[in-house]
Amino acid sequence: MQGVLVFSGQQAGQLTRAALEALGAGRRLASALNEELLALVVGADVERAAAQAIAAGADAVFTVANPILAEFQADLYLAAAEAAVRQVDPRLVVFTLDSAGRDLLPRLAYRLNAAAVTEVTDFQVDGKVVKWIRPVYGGKAMAVYQQLRERALVGLRAKMHEPAVLDGSGSGRVVPVDFTVDESTAVARVVERIQATLSGVNLAEARVVVAGGRGLGGPEPFAELQKLADLLGGAVGASRAACDAGWVPPSMQVGQTGTIVAPDLYIAIGISGASQHIAGIAGARTVIAINKDPEAPIFKRANIGIVADYKTVLPTLIEQLRAVVGA
Amino acid sequence: MRIVVCLKQILDPEVPAKDFRVDPTTKRPIQGNAKLVVDSYSENALEVGIQLKEKSGGKLVAVCVGDKRADEVLRRALALTADEAIRAWDPAWQELDAAAVAHVLARAIRATGGADVVLLGRQSGDVERGLVGPMLAEELGAPCVTVATGAEPAGDRLRVRREAEGGYEAVEVPLPAVLTVTNDEANVPRLPKVKDVMMATRKPVKVLGTGDLQLDPSRMDPGVVLTDLYVPEMDSTCEFVEGDDGPAKATALATLLRERKIL
Numbered sequence: 001m002q003g004v005l006v007f008s009g010q011q012a013g014q015l016t017r018a019a020l021e022a023l024g025a026g027r028r029l030a031s032a033l034n035e036e037l038l039a040l041v042v043g044a045d046v047e048r049a050a051a052q053a054i055a056a057g058a059d060a061v062f063t064v065a066n067p068i069l070a071e072f073q074a075d076l077y078l079a080a081a082e083a084a085v086r087q088v089d090p091r092l093v094v095f096t097l098d099s100a101g102r103d104l105l106p107r108l109a110y111r112l113n114a115a116a117v118t119e120v121t122d123f124q125v126d127g128k129v130v131k132w133i134r135p136v137y138g139g140k141a142m143a144v145y146q147q148l149r150e151r152a153l154v155g156l157r158a159k160m161h162e163p164a165v166l167d168g169s170g171s172g173r174v175v176p177v178d179f180t181v182d183e184s185t186a187v188a189r190v191v192e193r194i195q196a197t198l199s200g201v202n203l204a205e206a207r208v209v210v211a212g213g214r215g216l217g218g219p220e221p222f223a224e225l226q227k228l229a230d231l232l233g234g235a236v237g238a239s240r241a242a243c244d245a246g247w248v249p250p251s252m253q254v255g256q257t258g259t260i261v262a263p264d265l266y267i268a269i270g271i272s273g274a275s276q277h278i279a280g281i282a283g284a285r286t287v288i289a290i291n292k293d294p295e296a297p298i299f300k301r302a303n304i305g306i307v308a309d310y311k312t313v314l315p316t317l318i319e320q321l322r323a324v325v326g327a
Numbered sequence: 328m329r330i331v332v333c334l335k336q337i338l339d340p341e342v343p344a345k346d347f348r349v350d351p352t353t354k355r356p357i358q359g360n361a362k363l364v365v366d367s368y369s370e371n372a373l374e375v376g377i378q379l380k381e382k383s384g385g386k387l388v389a390v391c392v393g394d395k396r397a398d399e400v401l402r403r404a405l406a407l408t409a410d411e412a413i414r415a416w417d418p419a420w421q422e423l424d425a426a427a428v429a430h431v432l433a434r435a436i437r438a439t440g441g442a443d444v445v446l447l448g449r450q451s452g453d454v455e456r457g458l459v460g461p462m463l464a465e466e467l468g469a470p471c472v473t474v475a476t477g478a479e480p481a482g483d484r485l486r487v488r489r490e491a492e493g494g495y496e497a498v499e500v501p502l503p504a505v506l507t508v509t510n511d512e513a514n515v516p517r518l519p520k521v522k523d524v525m526m527a528t529r530k531p532v533k534v535l536g537t538g539d540l541q542l543d544p545s546r547m548d549p550g551v552v553l554t555d556l557y558v559p560e561m562d563s564t565c566e567f568v569e570g571d572d573g574p575a576k577a578t579a580l581a582t583l584l585r586e587r588k589i590l
Binding site: 074075097099102103105106107109110111113114115116117118119131132135136137138139140141142143144145146147148149152155187188189190191192193194195196232240243244246249250251256257264265274275276286288289297299300301302303304305306307308309310311312313314315316317320321323324325 | 349356452459576578
């Protein structure tokens with residue numbers, strides 16, 4: 001049992017940001033363990049993503065190529081990943097917990113009878129022993145886990161690990177996995193895709209996010225937040241409370257179980273700062289909070305705070321910032 | 328249709344960070360004055376279960392792994408028209424990892440009449456592992472649909488609406504199936520009626536122990552061990568913008584953002 005195998009998701013021949021994060025962390029793990037960094041690339045076409053994985057530092061890339069794997073389908077990808085792990089026999093299998101990682105890791109861990117650790121934000125390697133560190137209780141405590149099985153499946157919290165850089169100097173080998181699959185393996189079948197009507201900037205990728213919470217009191221004020229976001233070239237997000245109230249669609253939910261964001265600037269308006277919300281903005285560089293309650297937990301995370309009713313702040317702020325950004 | 332909802336009881340996640348303490352010897356949080364509550368995703372799962380029972384008929388069964396205190400969670404499910412309540416517990420279970428919880432749930436379901444649909448929260452608000460639901464699907468040899476927002480019968484199959492990149496997708500699965508549920512406007516938990524809360528206190532909770540469950544000891548072996556739990560140092564460095572009123576503070580903030588080149 002040797003090596004660190006990283007599940008490296010791709011979209012149309014490009015490794016995803018999640019894959020690069022997992023490869024970055026995987027490189028650090030492999031170096032500390034003095035073992036090889038191995039990548040797993042699954043899809044209809046795998047050549048371009050495999051080349052990227054090598055450029056990102058993989059010593060070897062294992063590939064599963066099949067036309068029916070063009071789109072992520074949990075049952076099919078699970079079978080592919082299981083075959084790959086059985087062939088490669090790695091010590092660690094690393095995922096970033098995007099939607100594919102969340103679907104695959106638990107079931108694969110069960111099938112391989114491996115240790116499973118999720119939401120990992122940090123790790124310490126001492127010889128061959130790894131301590132897996134992750135937030136629990138909504139970030140109020142940190143837990144340290146050690147595996148009791150020879151093999152562990154490790155889920156990294158998204159946007160918490162430095163992504164690998166494609167420097168092109170790698171010279172890894174590409175090895176196809178011996179695996180065949182047909183449609184009958186796909187038990188759960190997607191019968192319809194329903195696009196939410198999203199406009200503007202992608203929340204997950206936005207450099208600026210303006211988010212509103214229960215303190216807004218209703219759906220109407222989100223139009224004001226949109227104005228501010230438009231001005232700053234950003235996206236509008238919301239707390240779970242605002243989504244559960246039906247003011248905005250759940251696709252706008254920022255938090256541990258909504259969209260995890262890591263913008264340069266996060267402006268939280270009328271958001272008290274529940275733990276799961278704070279966990280979803282851990283990667284934000286600067287957090288500004290506007291809330292009338294000076295005791296609101298959001299101020300513990302915020303870099304800059306305004307204690308006031310947002311209604312008295314927002315119009316002037318928009319006007320002043322319009323001058324700043326020259327719009 | 329037999330619909331089983333697995334519920335988890337957790338330490339109130341809204342306990343403020345300043346009140347959160349860890350017992351350094353047991354490596355567990357100290358409960359203090361905090362309440363134990365139903366995990367919020369469990370509530371969403373229960374709501375999906377209630378809606379599914381309304382559409383398909385059949386029985387709604389609530390299952391919980393926990394000691395006597397967890398009866399409160401099951402009573403709430405009974406008050407929300409669950410037909411049966413089952414609690415699995417053995418005092419020896421102090422540190423069950425996710426695979427062990429999945430194994431206990433699978434055996435509890437098997438021992439009490441099986442299931443056509445099993446619903447769980449996508450992950451719990453305490454340790455947020457997100458493992459138990461999909462592992463339970465593997466235990467039962469059933470398909471798994473994650474981050475479901477609702478479900479309805481479709482012939483001999485189940486049509487599940489789930490969150491997907493940029494919207495939703497509809498997935499069809501044969502039964503039995505396991506769904507992990509995420510919060511959505513379609514599954515906001517309803518409140519029980521007062522008379523149903525009263526009725527629920529008189530309904531039985533069936534308690535299953537190790538002997539009833541016929542557990543496989545190898546499945547109960549933990550895969551991971553918690554070696555430390557600690558409260559991280561979180562220095563608040565928030566700089567409050569001063570001003571006489573809202574507009575004055577807004578002006579001061581705009582100035583600050585410009586000076587610091589944050590914008």
